[in-house]
Amino acid sequence: MFGFFETGLQHFYWGNGLMLLIGVALIYLGISKKMEPLLLIPIGFGILLVNLPLGGLMDYELQITSQAEMPSRVVSIEVDEGAKISEGDIILQLDSGEVLAPIGGRITEIKTSPGQEVTPDEVLAVMITTAQTELPVQPVGLLSRIFQYGIMWQVIPPLIFLCLGALTDFGPMIANPRTLLLGAAAQFGVYFAFFAALLSGFNIAEAASIGIIGGAEGPTTIYVTSILAPHIIGATAVACYTYMALVPIIQPPIIRLLTTKKERAIYMKPQLREVSTREKILFPIIASIIVILVVPLSAPLIGMFMVGNLFAMSGVTERLSKTASTAFIDILTIFLTLCIGATMTADNFLLPRTLLVLVLGVVAFATATAAGVLMAKLMNLFSKQKINPMIGAAGVSAVPMSARVVQKMGQEANPRNFLLMHAMGPNVAGAIGAAIAGGVFLGMVG
Amino acid sequence: MAQENVEVPITGKIVGVNVKVGDTVKEGDTLCLLESMKMENPILAPVDGTITQVGVSVEQVVKPGDLVAIIEY
Structure with missing residues (x-):
């Protein structure tokens, strides 16, 4: 409705809600029950912050490259910029095969377009994830x-x-x-x-x-x-x-x-x-x-x-x-x-x-x-x-x-x-x- | 009557005294609170009896062997 202006609400789901409850519960235990307040209050607030979508505090950037060994041509692009994706979703189709999301997250940029020729190591898209992964991610939050x-x-x-x-x-x-x-x-x-x-x-x-x-x-x-x-x-x-x-x-x-x-x-x-x-x-x-x-x-x-x-x-x-x-x-x-x-x-x-x-x-x-x-x-x-x-x-x-x-x-x-x-x-x-x-x-x- | 001397077990500071001379105590009642190693530790009465002497006061720094109280029973 507001063009590029996005609110976190569009990305908020029940899981975030449950985590917010857990975060608030830890803060409550820290303050009211004096249970390890020095630990539980910052941990609880950390949980709260990262479960408010698009806040970006715990974001990692990941570049998605063509996995093909030969130069290929882009057939179609299957996701929009800003779209939420799960691990294994198809991001784009090359004539040599599909390029899949290596992990769940959000696509921030598509760097190619249908019909374009791409080389094996070329960056095709950039995504943001909050997952802990061993993939070569760059912290950006x-x-x-x-x-x-x-x-x-x-x-x-x-x-x-x-x-x-x-x-x-x-x-x-x-x-x-x-x-x-x-x-x-x-x-x-x-x-x-x-x-x-x-x-x-x-x-x-x-x-x-x-x-x-x-x-x-x-x-x-x-x-x-x-x-x-x-x-x-x-x-x-x-x-x-x-x-x-x-x-x-x-x-x-x-x-x-x-x-x-x-x-x-x-x-x-x-x-x-x-x-x-x-x-x-x-x-x-x-x-x-x-x-x-x-x-x-x-x-x-x-x-x-x-x-x-x-x-x-x-x-x-x-x-x-x-x-x-x-x-x-x-x-x-x-x-x-x-x-x-x-x-x-x-x-x-x-x-x-x-x-x-x-x-x-x-x-x-x-x-x-x-x-x-x-x-x-x-x-x-x-x-x-x-x-x-x-x-x-x-x-x-x-x-x-x-x-x-x-x-x-x-x-x-x-x-x-x-x-x-x-x-x-x-x-x-x-x-x-x-x-x-x-x-x-x-x-x-x- | 027999009497029992309760002594300070470890070095610390008295942060609370719960009894005075003449009080009757039961085994396990708290005589005083000793702060040591960042914890408040109660010193308990080992027997039922009457307090005849109290050797500590609040804020006092104590060492092992100092008298906490004498209980007559």
């Missing part, structure tokens, strides 16, 4: 550019790890190195979900990205998925962050199922031994050398994690650690979360596989919790000084939510108990474990 060069180029997730390192105190783990085993055991959930995903029909790269959700580490999940299976990054990131927020709901029933009241009441002296500054400084240096030598592909995550930790522990780089643990992590979180929300256009997200990723993600969290608890019980069989098996559940990482769950359940079972510091050990060990598991997957699959 605000958020797709940040996503491409920040996340797909693996810049932001490792830098977030640097900031997390500055925020992490490895003291409880150094004081009680046994807890490393608990952090390692919880990675069983990663491998269990990996095989479950393979059995559900995902390919090996997708399965690895789904499995890593069980590491309960947002940046690790995003890092691994961005390399192995970028088309499901929205689903894995949302599964990971949502389940981290839901740790207080997911973990307690599993812990109760696997422990007796007597075990949950096992008393542990609240204070761990004093860890010296020298130990805390040596830890990130030695841990980097050992872990990176053994699992080289974990270097971007572990390396950044440890240098951030060294900033905090060295005592002479307070400025750096302060920036990393406040302003810098906030800036990175804004970029990361807006982009993650922005990957969730209706076309990308409302697919059966997303639902399956969400189901497998919760399986990953649950089995990781169970493995941590069972490992703690196993350790009790061999050790004189009994540990409260619940602290194994904190091995899933999800710092510090799972440690908090253990602390709370420990007090419920025995008001004298104060397990927080004991749970922080496996908790930070779990963060290292998740990054290593990610590196192992990248080595295997990447």
Whole structure:
């Protein structure tokens, strides 16, 4: 009616409507229920922005060339400029065959006309897509550019790890190195979900990205998925962050199922031994050398994690650690979360596989919790000084939510108990474990 | 009468005190709130009894072993 002036309404469909509801629901949970507001509000708003059609924030441009090997002639053009197309739709007919849309999106420009002679590499049409694809696309929107060069180029997730390192105190783990085993055991959930995903029909790269959700580490999940299976990054990131927020709901029933009241009441002296500054400084240096030598592909995550930790522990780089643990992590979180929300256009997200990723993600969290608890019980069989098996559940990482769950359940079972510091050990060990598991997957699959 | 000394478990800051001398408490009641590692952690009564002494006040920075309260039972 208005010629070239188009409104988003013409392109809006029920899928966008449903995604808007999901976005608004996340914002609501963040504001009213105070559920991870720093994550859910930008993610929710990112979802909202990309489901308002033609906004262009998450657009990628893709040039469509003739797939024929010989010069051909254009017979007819099957779509109009501005038209919405699905993957496999015929864009134009050449005398040598059809040219199909490689992915869903919108045609913005047709560069040829019927009767014209075209060479094999000539650009015939230009299209815009919001899909995450491995095709050679060019980001042309605000958020797709940040996503491409920040996340797909693996810049932001490792830098977030640097900031997390500055925020992490490895003291409880150094004081009680046994807890490393608990952090390692919880990675069983990663491998269990990996095989479950393979059995559900995902390919090996997708399965690895789904499995890593069980590491309960947002940046690790995003890092691994961005390399192995970028088309499901929205689903894995949302599964990971949502389940981290839901740790207080997911973990307690599993812990109760696997422990007796007597075990949950096992008393542990609240204070761990004093860890010296020298130990805390040596830890990130030695841990980097050992872990990176053994699992080289974990270097971007572990390396950044440890240098951030060294900033905090060295005592002479307070400025750096302060920036990393406040302003810098906030800036990175804004970029990361807006982009993650922005990957969730209706076309990308409302697919059966997303639902399956969400189901497998919760399986990953649950089995990781169970493995941590069972490992703690196993350790009790061999050790004189009994540990409260619940602290194994904190091995899933999800710092510090799972440690908090253990602390709370420990007090419920025995008001004298104060397990927080004991749970922080496996908790930070779990963060290292998740990054290593990610590196192992990248080595295997990447 | 037996008495139980409740001690601060980890370093932190007291952000709330829920009891005063003379109060009766039940096992599991919150005595005070200790902020540590960016979390508010309740310190609970280990037994049923009467508070005979309170050793902490709001805003106080405490270390392990400091007295939270004495409960007589």
